[in-house]
Amino acid sequence: MKVTPLMEQYLRIKEQYKDSILLFRLGDFYEAFFEDAKIVSKVLNIVLTRRQDAPMAGIPYHALNTYLKKLVEAGYKVAICDQMEEPSKSKKLIRREVTRVVTPGSIVEDEFLSETNNYMAVVSEEKGRYCTVFCDVSTGEVLVHESSDEQETLDLLKNYSISQIVCSEHLKSSLRERFPGVYTESISEWYFSDLEEVEKAYNLKDIHHFELSPLALKTLAALIKYVKYTMITEDLNLKPPLLISQRDYMILDSATVENLSLIPGDRGKNLFDVLNNTETPMGARLLKKWILHPLVDRKQIEERLEAVERLVNDRVSLEEMRNFLSNVRDVERIVSRVEYNRSVPRDLVALRETLEIIPKLNEILSNFGVFNKLAFPEELVDLLRRAIEDDPLGSPGEGKVIKRGFSPELDEYRDLLEHAEERLKEFEEKERERTGIQKLRVGYNQVFGYYIEVTKANLDKIPDDYERKQTLVNSERFITPELKEFETKIMAAKERIEEMEKELFKSVCEEVKKHKEVLLKLSEDLAKMDVLSTLAYDAILYNYTKPVFSEDRLEIKGGRHPVVERFTQNFVENDIYMDNEKRFVVITGPNMSGKSTFIRQVGLISLMAQIGSFVPAQKAILPVFDRIFTRMGARDDLAGGRSTFLVEMNEMALILLKSTEKSLVLLDEVGRGTSTQDGVSIAWAISEELIKRGCKVLFATHFTELTELEKHFPQVQNKTILVKEEGKNVIFTHKVVDGVADRSYGIEVAKIAGIPDRVINRAYEILERNFKNHTKKNGKSNRFSQQIPLFPV
Numbered sequence: 001m002k003v004t005p006l007m008e009q010y011l012r013i014k015e016q017y018k019d020s021i022l023l024f025r026l027g028d029f030y031e032a033f034f035e036d037a038k039i040v041s042k043v044l045n046i047v048l049t050r051r052q053d054a055p056m057a058g059i060p061y062h063a064l065n066t067y068l069k070k071l072v073e074a075g076y077k078v079a080i081c082d083q084m085e086e087p088s089k090s091k092k093l094i095r096r097e098v099t100r101v102v103t104p105g106s107i108v109e110d111e112f113l114s115e116t117n118n119y120m121a122v123v124s125e126e127k128g129r130y131c132t133v134f135c136d137v138s139t140g141e142v143l144v145h146e147s148s149d150e151q152e153t154l155d156l157l158k159n160y161s162i163s164q165i166v167c168s169e170h171l172k173s174s175l176r177e178r179f180p181g182v183y184t185e186s187i188s189e190w191y192f193s194d195l196e197e198v199e200k201a202y203n204l205k206d207i208h209h210f211e212l213s214p215l216a217l218k219t220l221a222a223l224i225k226y227v228k229y230t231m232i233t234e235d236l237n238l239k240p241p242l243l244i245s246q247r248d249y250m251i252l253d254s255a256t257v258e259n260l261s262l263i264p265g266d267r268g269k270n271l272f273d274v275l276n277n278t279e280t281p282m283g284a285r286l287l288k289k290w291i292l293h294p295l296v297d298r299k300q301i302e303e304r305l306e307a308v309e310r311l312v313n314d315r316v317s318l319e320e321m322r323n324f325l326s327n328v329r330d331v332e333r334i335v336s337r338v339e340y341n342r343s344v345p346r347d348l349v350a351l352r353e354t355l356e357i358i359p360k361l362n363e364i365l366s367n368f369g370v371f372n373k374l375a376f377p378e379e380l381v382d383l384l385r386r387a388i389e390d391d392p393l394g395s396p397g398e399g400k401v402i403k404r405g406f407s408p409e410l411d412e413y414r415d416l417l418e419h420a421e422e423r424l425k426e427f428e429e430k431e432r433e434r435t436g437i438q439k440l441r442v443g444y445n446q447v448f449g450y451y452i453e454v455t456k457a458n459l460d461k462i463p464d465d466y467e468r469k470q471t472l473v474n475s476e477r478f479i480t481p482e483l484k485e486f487e488t489k490i491m492a493a494k495e496r497i498e499e500m501e502k503e504l505f506k507s508v509c510e511e512v513k514k515h516k517e518v519l520l521k522l523s524e525d526l527a528k529m530d531v532l533s534t535l536a537y538d539a540i541l542y543n544y545t546k547p548v549f550s551e552d553r554l555e556i557k558g559g560r561h562p563v564v565e566r567f568t569q570n571f572v573e574n575d576i577y578m579d580n581e582k583r584f585v586v587i588t589g590p591n592m593s594g595k596s597t598f599i600r601q602v603g604l605i606s607l608m609a610q611i612g613s614f615v616p617a618q619k620a621i622l623p624v625f626d627r628i629f630t631r632m633g634a635r636d637d638l639a640g641g642r643s644t645f646l647v648e649m650n651e652m653a654l655i656l657l658k659s660t661e662k663s664l665v666l667l668d669e670v671g672r673g674t675s676t677q678d679g680v681s682i683a684w685a686i687s688e689e690l691i692k693r694g695c696k697v698l699f700a701t702h703f704t705e706l707t708e709l710e711k712h713f714p715q716v717q718n719k720t721i722l723v724k725e726e727g728k729n730v731i732f733t734h735k736v737v738d739g740v741a742d743r744s745y746g747i748e749v750a751k752i753a754g755i756p757d758r759v760i761n762r763a764y765e766i767l768e769r770n771f772k773n774h775t776k777k778n779g780k781s782n783r784f785s786q787q788i789p790l791f792p793v
């Protein structure tokens, strides 16, 4: 194959982007060649053609984003190669460059994104310490986490629903295994050097201002380089890194996030969806973060709660404020798009509309005394108002983006174009009169430009200055010097309009960039305002109360499960009291009576309080927990190849390792995955250990043996769920009371579940014959506790 200059150009560029699919702009298409073409044609279901023997597949340039989305979602990395100059007749080969590398985690375009954060994570490890830098390129957010605990790192990666992992080579295969659905890429070690990158990106004199460890700085440098590489720019839009550490936040393990159904996932109904009545995308994202990272500092928690309380107490202003917030747009992402030169005219309109709300919001804010006044960049609003059409059409350069009156020069050219039609009509009329050809027509086509068309019958009448341009079957087309001049002017005007509008749009974007700091602060303030006012709104809507904090008392009166109560009629309220003396609750009761709901509800109420939310209870006095641990339900870790029991014991091991006297531990049916004797024994031993530890524990179990703990440890209280028997029917009241479950009511539950009557009756028979006498007379629970040596603490 003879290599043309164009192909040579292609191959040279492809050489630099071997690991990506290269989309190469050729006129109105982005073309893929060779192996890339085969993939593109398969994934996008488009025809595979050939160009000089090379397999080729093309995408129309205006539909790029639609196709790009599919390629990226299918797990490919795509490099976009654009034409860097206007095609002209004189030059043969125009300059082409890659302007963008698209991966799942480096996306700023609205079409690709949902309202939620889109995080990529850069992960590194050195001598057993793990560092993860999370970045949402579309918002500029950067979060840094460092720990010697691999599990904590994995938990965070899971909780953040990352869309991409970038890591050092030696971590790649294990991370791939852990996160099979996530696009994972390794980068070479030199990415992790050059701390100047950090200084440059943040315009810092001294990187030590960030108070990050050397490992964290290196990882941050890698992130910066990677983002530069994908966005092909030196100007990044990154916010200062925020350190996530157990000192400031509760870092929840992923099991707890799942068990308590905190955020949307596979499990359906969740806390986030219940609380998320936010009005802005920034608010929704922040609320999720608050839920994933409850505070551990009492003062900070109380600050939030007080803000919420003030908002609750002025409902009129609250509603007004939320009304205004509902018109606030995604400023955070708009700023990012502007910064990366990927904004569309509508972004600037949305920005103006948002900014115009600020003065009104500021008026209301003074009513609460909670928020500082929002910054209002007046000149910017004024500029946007004057420069950008209220309802812009198309992209800059098509003439419908910059408002009339903004640039007299642009307007002049536009006038010229707009009057062109009229002028042509006039010209046509004049020519008809001059030649006496009534059927003379002035027209335009792409190839020949403007022309005068005369039918063959009238050819004898044409004047001398008509110059032949084109011959058709029944007519001929001509041009005159006047028409030629007219054409030149029109073409020049069109070109000028295109250039000028692009330039003007760019200059407005530059102005926006200059206000970046203000705008980012603004979006942060708006997000916080949105979340606090949403928590106030939720408090009113769902009838929540303000929790108060104490050293070690946990007292909930009339508590409810925030999620279950939304989907259950007549949800039954429950109380609980725990303190240092009484800190271990064993809950027994039949299946379906509400044990799991109850212990989760205690966890959720505590968690909500620590994010600064009011809580579903009549009264709540709570300790500030350093962490909430859960061990619940049967889950197989299929991907990890661990059995239910192994998963359970893994999670239990973590709790035993990490819980402190300030932790809340929720255990649901621990020990179920193995034989009864083993299960009870392990559950008992774990309980002893946790009682010694001093944490607060709620343990729901069907092992009645565990209720014997109460006899040996004064810290233990037994609770059960009241079951009423009315004749042959049992009623689950869902009421938590003191005591021990006397029966399991398994057969009754089976009946409620729809097992046929004849099977149910047979089960009663078997129960009667084989077990009744045995358990009544010498219950095995008694036997059990007599057999094990006990050392009360």
Ligand SMILES: Nc1ncnc2c1ncn2[C@@H]1O[C@H](COP(=O)(O)OP(=O)(O)O)[C@@H](O)[C@H]1O
Pocket (backbone or CB within 6 Å): 564, 568, 570, 571, 572, 573, 574, 589, 590, 591, 592, 593, 594, 595, 596, 597, 598, 734
């Ligand atoms: N306090 C309550 N008020 C009303 N319904 C409840 C309550 N607690 C639980 N339920 C209902 O009972 C069902 C079973 O509860 P669950 O906590 O799973 O029981 P268990 O863990 O004892 O098997 C729940 O799905 C819910 O519909």
Ligand SMILES: [Mg+2]
Pocket (backbone or CB within 6 Å): 592, 595, 596, 597, 668
């Ligand atoms: Mg249960």
